[in-house]
Amino acid sequence: MDAEPPTAAEPEPPALPGILLEPWPVIIVIAVGWLVAVILAFAVPALHEWRPIAVAGLGVGAFGTSIFLIQRRAARRGSRGAQRGLS
Template identity: 55%
Template sequence: MPPADPSPAAQPPIEAPPLPAALLNPVPMVLVGAALWLLAAIASFTVADLADWRPVTVAGLGVGAVGSAIFLWQRSAARRGSKGAQTGLTVD
């Protein structure tokens, strides 16, 4: 009897286990990030020594809002089954 072929081609591909649903849901992380940017913006407008932070915090809030809007737009397109939508944005 010939020995088993140890080459990778002879082995079936190993599949990674699926991630838990809690790790696939981006909403909690988006909310935490938005809350932190909002706190930083409030601090920059209420504490005089943090006045230099104002443009950065306002830009952070703006970029977060635009990014969240694009993500929600893509996720709704994926749920509709749009042909050009990204994949992997929904949790089954």
């Protein structure tokens, strides 16, 4: 039986830049997008059918952001069930 030859250690990928690890730019851009959609849906009569969708998008975004903030606070507190790696 032939044994496999020893292989070199796998190279580690480079660390991501800090800007790509920051969630706030993404949260802010998406929230502003939904806010603009809500304003347009209520200001432009032709977009009246988009009102419920725009309001729901803004609401789901606010709900998701609140869950993120709760999880991050729990991770910083050191809660046992909290996600790891949130800054």
